[in-house]
Amino acid sequence: MTELTKTPSTPVAETWSRYRFPGSLYRFGSLLGVLVFLVYSLHFLNVDIPLLFGALGGLVGVVAERYYPPDLAYVTDPGYLATVVDTLQMSFLGAIAGVFLSIPLAWFSAFNVSPNQRLLFPLGRFGVISCRAIHETIWTILFVSILGFGMLAGVSALTMFCVGFAGKLFSDEIEAVDMGPVDAMRAAGANPFQVFVFAVVPQVRVAFTGIAIYTWDVAFRAATVVGFFGGGGMGWYLKRNVQQLENLRVGAIILSIIAMVLIAEFISGWLRKVVNRAK
Amino acid sequence: MSATDSLAGSLNLQTGLRRKRQLRLALIWGLFILFTAWCVNGTIIEDTDWSRIGGRSGVLASFGRYIQLDLGLVSELILPTIETFMMACVGTVLGCFFSLPVAWLGAANVTPSRHILYPVGRFLMVLSRSVHEIVWALIFVSAVGLGALPGILAIAMRSVGFISKITAEAIENIDAKPVEAIRAVGGNQFQVMYYGILPQIYPVVLATVIFEWDINIRRSAVMGLVGAGGLGLLFFRQMNSFNYGGVTMVILAILLLIVLGEVISHYLRKAVI
Amino acid sequence: MAVLSVRNLKVRYSGKGPEILKGIDFDVEGDDFLAIIGPSGAGKSTLIRCVNRLVEPTDGTITLLDQDVRALKPRALRELRRDVGMIFQEFNLINRMSVMDNVLSGRLGYTGNLRSLFRHFTKDDIRQALDFLERVGLSDHVDKRADELSGGQRQRVGIARALMQQPKLLLLDEPTSALDPKISQEVMALIREIAKELRVPALCNIHDVQLAKEFCNRIIGLQDGIKKFDGETRTLRDADLEDIYAMEVL
Numbered sequence: 001m002t003e004l005t006k007t008p009s010t011p012v013a014e015t016w017s018r019y020r021f022p023g024s025l026y027r028f029g030s031l032l033g034v035l036v037f038l039v040y041s042l043h044f045l046n047v048d049i050p051l052l053f054g055a056l057g058g059l060v061g062v063v064a065e066r067y068y069p070p071d072l073a074y075v076t077d078p079g080y081l082a083t084v085v086d087t088l089q090m091s092f093l094g095a096i097a098g099v100f101l102s103i104p105l106a107w108f109s110a111f112n113v114s115p116n117q118r119l120l121f122p123l124g125r126f127g128v129i130s131c132r133a134i135h136e137t138i139w140t141i142l143f144v145s146i147l148g149f150g151m152l153a154g155v156s157a158l159t160m161f162c163v164g165f166a167g168k169l170f171s172d173e174i175e176a177v178d179m180g181p182v183d184a185m186r187a188a189g190a191n192p193f194q195v196f197v198f199a200v201v202p203q204v205r206v207a208f209t210g211i212a213i214y215t216w217d218v219a220f221r222a223a224t225v226v227g228f229f230g231g232g233g234m235g236w237y238l239k240r241n242v243q244q245l246e247n248l249r250v251g252a253i254i255l256s257i258i259a260m261v262l263i264a265e266f267i268s269g270w271l272r273k274v275v276n277r278a279k
Numbered sequence: 280m281s282a283t284d285s286l287a288g289s290l291n292l293q294t295g296l297r298r299k300r301q302l303r304l305a306l307i308w309g310l311f312i313l314f315t316a317w318c319v320n321g322t323i324i325e326d327t328d329w330s331r332i333g334g335r336s337g338v339l340a341s342f343g344r345y346i347q348l349d350l351g352l353v354s355e356l357i358l359p360t361i362e363t364f365m366m367a368c369v370g371t372v373l374g375c376f377f378s379l380p381v382a383w384l385g386a387a388n389v390t391p392s393r394h395i396l397y398p399v400g401r402f403l404m405v406l407s408r409s410v411h412e413i414v415w416a417l418i419f420v421s422a423v424g425l426g427a428l429p430g431i432l433a434i435a436m437r438s439v440g441f442i443s444k445i446t447a448e449a450i451e452n453i454d455a456k457p458v459e460a461i462r463a464v465g466g467n468q469f470q471v472m473y474y475g476i477l478p479q480i481y482p483v484v485l486a487t488v489i490f491e492w493d494i495n496i497r498r499s500a501v502m503g504l505v506g507a508g509g510l511g512l513l514f515f516r517q518m519n520s521f522n523y524g525g526v527t528m529v530i531l532a533i534l535l536l537i538v539l540g541e542v543i544s545h546y547l548r549k550a551v552i
Numbered sequence: 553m554a555v556l557s558v559r560n561l562k563v564r565y566s567g568k569g570p571e572i573l574k575g576i577d578f579d580v581e582g583d584d585f586l587a588i589i590g591p592s593g594a595g596k597s598t599l600i601r602c603v604n605r606l607v608e609p610t611d612g613t614i615t616l617l618d619q620d621v622r623a624l625k626p627r628a629l630r631e632l633r634r635d636v637g638m639i640f641q642e643f644n645l646i647n648r649m650s651v652m653d654n655v656l657s658g659r660l661g662y663t664g665n666l667r668s669l670f671r672h673f674t675k676d677d678i679r680q681a682l683d684f685l686e687r688v689g690l691s692d693h694v695d696k697r698a699d700e701l702s703g704g705q706r707q708r709v710g711i712a713r714a715l716m717q718q719p720k721l722l723l724l725d726e727p728t729s730a731l732d733p734k735i736s737q738e739v740m741a742l743i744r745e746i747a748k749e750l751r752v753p754a755l756c757n758i759h760d761v762q763l764a765k766e767f768c769n770r771i772i773g774l775q776d777g778i779k780k781f782d783g784e785t786r787t788l789r790d791a792d793l794e795d796i797y798a799m800e801v802l
Contacts, residue, residue, distance in 0.1 A: 037368070038368065038369060038372060044361070044365060045427035046426060051423055051428060059419070061422075089317070089318035092314070092318050093318045093322060130534060134530060134533065135501045137501045138500075138533075145341065146342055151323070155323065221408075221411055222411070228413060229504070254410065257414065258409050258410060261409035261410075262409060265405075265409070
């Protein structure tokens with residue numbers, strides 16, 4: 001390093017400042033801009049500021065007043081428990097279909113091993129991104145309008161959701177593989193499909209299994225509400241009771257959702273641990 | 280197989296192990312396929328009224344309704360798009376504020392009480408993530424009425440889980456050395472946090488917040504379905520008035536907004552790191 | 553009157569854990585540059601951290617600047633820590649902050665919360681920080697981020713930070729073991745020079761016996777939590793060293 005020129009200290013001491021002209025100005029300017037934007041947003045959205053600050057206290061009050069005590073008898077009713085099973089089935093099918101569909105998409109949209117970087121790569125990317133971009137409830141409404149009420153619409157919506165979710169994680173995983181075996185396969189004259197099957201799949205198999213399990217976990221969370229929009233499962237009960245203002249039942253349903261999601265999370269965590277150990 | 284069976288004892292053991300593994304694998308796959316079949320039977324075969332869907336032509340016809348775009352809707356799209364974007368931004372920022380205390384409680388090394396408040400912090404993280412944003416929105420609509428506020432609060436609550444979990448993990452993984460140095464110069468609790476901990480965790484936290492913001496745009500686009508305004512409300516209206524071309528327009532607007540969000544977050548992430 | 557006197561100091565980390573220090577006594581006088589040597593695991597680091605209670609002693613008394621360190625309430629302890637400059641083995645800098653901010657952080661004990669929030673240090677602090685940075689030869693790196701510097705430069709930042717406290721005692725925890733031999737020499741020379749200039753005693757734990765002999769006027773030998781040697785550097789014989797390091801040979 002060149003430490004030849006030493007500036008004398010005293011003049012620097014008088015002029016040193018943390019704030020430099022252009023850099024600090026940009027930084028504080030953008031910070032100010034963001035703040036102004038946020039405040040303006042609150043104004044634009046007609047948000048009642050005192051209500052906003054009181055809302056969390058209000059939340060506790062509302063829960064205590066309206067949702068307590070939850071009507072637990074309602075959620076242990078066999079009719080309701082059957083919809084819990086329906087929810088489980090939907091999430092499982094949606095996850096399986098989504099995972100299987102997303103594997104080719106992830107292959108296309110992983111830049112390093114994509115079979116065709118000009119055409120299939122952007123196509124795969126676009127497929128995954130649009131599945132991700134549209135919220136699962138919108139997918140549900142769309143499928144309900146095409147396929148009618150029922151679990152088929154729910155499964156289709158969850159499938160789309162899982163394609164978006166797993167596709168992104170899968171392609172990230174593929175893009176991170178060791179390129180050595182890939183190059184070796186290519187050098188041996190393998191076509192892109194053979195390269196994928198022989199050089200990529202063995203490297204990502206375990207990670208894919210973990211992601212697939214995680215996908216089911218996330219799909220289950222989404223499955224609890226697809227029924228709200230006509231896709232079948234426990235969400236439908238939620239909607240009916242919300243509309244009928246049966247708050248104690250709503251409280252019980254929300255509690256049951258939390259319990260189910262916790263169980264699903266526990267199972268998925270355990271399965272992923274098993275899979276990782278089997279590696 | 281028969282060739283390996285006839286080999287020496289040690290090899291026999293290996294074959295036995297492999298057999299066992301194959302058997303187990305076959306069992307897992309068998310159960311998997313059975314379970315899938317049960318699910319397919321329950322959801323698709325029993326629950327679906329195929330005659331009402333009307334076969335392939337019926338599906339195609341209902342799908343076709345979506346393709347005729349309603350270009351007249353463009354002018355009506357602008358305000359809700361802005362609303363949706365703002366709701367996501369405000370919700371994310373609010374979520375960050377809620378996350379701070381939760382992360383503080385739920386990080387094992389800085390929590391004020393390991394036996395009482397630490398489990399509370401962890402529980403809040405799980406609670407936030409396990410309740411779907413639609414459910415959060417329903418709760419808040421009943422608490423504060425219709426409008427953007429319940430949407431913002433729902434987004435904030437749903438964001439808390441992920442942001443505070445990652446923040447707590449980052450706090451748990453900090454390098455203790457700068458913390459020790461600040462304690463050694465006589466710094467108080469606040470200075471230890473602000474100089475010792477914060478500089479270490481803020482890149483991770485910011486990246487997480489940007490990631491969450493990106494997701495929150497998607498979430499805020501559906502808040503209108505349960506009464507919180509924005510693109511969701513417009514979507515709902517188009518759907519209810521059977522204006523399928525308009526529905527497609529709303530979806531295109533959502534896509535556009537999300538692509539925009541993706542671009543912005545890409546640059547923000549670069550600026551942070 | 554000694555600046556620091558330690559009597560019968562005992563430390564164990566957990567109730568049933570092994571005793572790290574088993575009753576240590578020593579004094580640091582006004583112009584001492586005292587080295588603590590000994591094999592790794594002898595308790596050198598623990599000993600030095602007991603002085604400003606980064607580690608809580610289990611028994612014994614520590615008297616520093618006429619105060620009973622073990623009896624201090626948190627606030628009084630923080631005020632005492634302001635008078636003790638500490639230099640660390642791995643520099644313990646805040647990597648994402650600038651060199652200047654790292655040096656200024658030495659004044660945090662004297663800075664209120666609001667000022668620290670905006671990193672708004674006084675003009676005097678800033679002037680002094682720049683002087684010390686020049687003293688350690690880092691005038692050209694004032695606004696660089698701490699993690700852009702080399703090891704030797706980082707330790708110089710650590711020295712400047714400790715000096716900012718106007719310390720009445722310097723604690724040096726293996727200041728050179730993360731540095732290469734040539735830089736180690738420079739850094740030790742710099743510390744000794746500054747300590748002499750400011751008339752501050754220093755307590756330095758160091759595993760490199762050669763450096764200890766070269767720079768320190770007194771040496772304490774620790775072995776497995778017990779003091780094995782305490783005397784002027786010139787009285788340290790090879791036999792003493794063999795005694796101190798006996799365990800390590802095994």
